[in-house]
Amino acid sequence: MPQGANTGLVGTSIPDETGTQVVISFDRMKEVFNVDIENRSLRVSAGFHLSEVNERLSEQGLHFPIDFGSDPQIGGMIATNTGGGRFLRYGDVRRHVLGLDIVTAIGELAPLGGPVRKANIGTDWKQLAIGSGADFGIITQAVLNLEPIARQQSAALVVPPNNAAIFPLLQALKQMAGPMLSAFEFMSQNAMNAAFDHVPTLHNPFADGTVPQIALLIELTHPNQPVPWEIDLDEVLQQILMTMWENGDVAIKDALFGRPDDMWALRHALSEDVRTAGKLYAFDLGFRRPDVLAFRRAIQDELPDFAPRITICDFGHVGDSGLHFNLAGSYETHSDEFEQGLGDWVV
Numbered sequence: 628m629p630q631g632a633n634t635g636l637v638g639t640s641i642p643d644e645t646g647t648q649v650v651i652s653f654d655r656m657k658e659v660f661n662v663d664i665e666n667r668s669l670r671v672s673a674g675f676h677l678s679e680v681n682e683r684l685s686e687q688g689l690h691f692p693i694d695f696g697s698d699p700q701i702g703g704m705i706a707t708n709t710g711g712g713r714f715l716r717y718g719d720v721r722r723h724v725l726g727l728d729i730v731t732a733i734g735e736l737a738p739l740g741g742p743v744r745k746a747n748i749g750t751d752w753k754q755l756a757i758g759s760g761a762d763f764g765i766i767t768q769a770v771l772n773l774e775p776i777a778r779q780q781s782a783a784l785v786v787p788p789n790n791a792a793i794f795p796l797l798q799a800l801k802q803m804a805g806p807m808l809s810a811f812e813f814m815s816q817n818a819m820n821a822a823f824d825h826v827p828t829l830h831n832p833f834a835d836g837t838v839p840q841i842a843l844l845i846e847l848t849h850p851n852q853p854v855p856w857e858i859d860l861d862e863v864l865q866q867i868l869m870t871m872w873e874n875g876d877v878a879i880k881d882a883l884f885g886r887p888d889d890m891w892a893l894r895h896a897l898s899e900d901v902r903t904a905g906k907l908y909a910f911d912l913g914f915r916r917p918d919v920l921a922f923r924r925a926i927q928d929e930l931p932d933f934a935p936r937i938t939i940c941d942f943g944h945v946g947d948s949g950l951h952f953n954l955a956g957s958y959e960t961h962s963d964e965f966e967q968g969l970g971d972w973v974v
């Protein structure tokens with residue numbers, strides 16, 4: 628089985644215990660790295676890590692705009708159609724793959740698509756290979772769309788009073804900030820506590836260190852196209868939130884401003900650090916937008932009856948209705964509850 632950087636959270640690049648599977652590593656598949664500045668595209672070997680790609684591209688002011696807390700390989704990202712924290716702005720990997728080379732199970736090289744953007748000569752076969760693991764073959768190279776690096780970035784941690792205030796806030800931000808809105812991330816108190824407990828160096832920005840029930844990481848980035856005037860994005864974000872708050876259009880309990888990198892450090896720490904909250908049932912869920920918070924509410928209401936000592940440690944890309952929904956309990960004292968009660972329930 629192909630194995631990229633092995634950052635997948637569902638174990639599909641890890642061989643089973645039969646001893647009959649072979650791992651194909653892409654660590655040394657790094658011969659091709661051809662940037663086409665005019666076409667704003669990159670032909671790249673599957674074994675490059677995302678961080679390597681973006682480091683090499685930074686000199687050109689370009690990047691592959693899928694961003695999240697791990698460092699996968701390009702082949703693995705395409706095989707899993709990765710989303711990420713800026714899905715709201717850039718979409719998923721599928722949206723940025725112009726072409727693919729795959730090697731099929733019978734050893735044939737199949738070039739699917741290429742650097743031409745307006746290519747409507749027939750079926751777009753590469754889409755079959757994106758997000759379907761290695762079902763149609765092994766990905767060896769890709770032609771990727773690149774985006775200019777955002778010139779300005781501003782972020783805030785916004786505390787809504789309750790779940791119901793989240794989507795009105797998102798709608799209002801979309802109206803006021805338009806395409807500058809690049810992230811709208813949800814973090815629950817339990818998930819943030821796990822991160823603060825596990826990483827003592829992580830800055831807790833909340834007043835008196837009191838972590839709220841819910842916090843939203845909201846980010847604006849400057850439009851990609853160069854503009855003839857300069858804008859101060861921190862001012863824009865503060866003004867938008869202040870206007871909403873004063874008008875009473877949406878409910879905001881608190882808003883903290885600071886270095887975007889610090890806020891993203893907290894958000895990115897959650898994926899790894901919820902593992903320290905105990906034994907974990909981890910789900911990566913996607914919803915129709917109105918259903919994501921209704922689902923959360925329903926589980927919050929029902930869970931105590933099934934598994935009173937299990938906590939919900941969730942977080943995610945709620946702006947796109949994606950939720951990393953984690954249920955955590957202690958290994959020692961709660962394993963029966965997990966295996967018998969909750970285990971049957973979630974199955």
Ligand SMILES: Cc1cc2nc3c(=O)[nH]c(=O)nc-3n(C[C@H](O)[C@H](O)[C@H](O)COP(=O)(O)OP(=O)(O)OC[C@H]3O[C@@H](n4cnc5c(N)ncnc54)[C@H](O)[C@@H]3O)c2cc1C
Pocket residue numbers: 628629630631632633634635636639640653673695696697698699700701702703704705706707708709710711712760761764765766767895898899
């Ligand atoms: C901290 C953290 C945060 C994350 N956040 C997100 C997130 O926000 N959004 C998201 O979508 N994912 C997220 N992930 C999941 C993960 O990073 C992605 O699934 C990743 O893109 C997988 O790439 P990889 O190179 O690690 O592949 P692997 O994990 O090695 O493999 C994943 C799958 O792809 C197949 N594969 C790998 N390389 C190839 C190839 N060259 N050809 C064909 N098949 C191949 C493997 O067989 C396997 O089925 C996160 C993971 C971590 C650890």
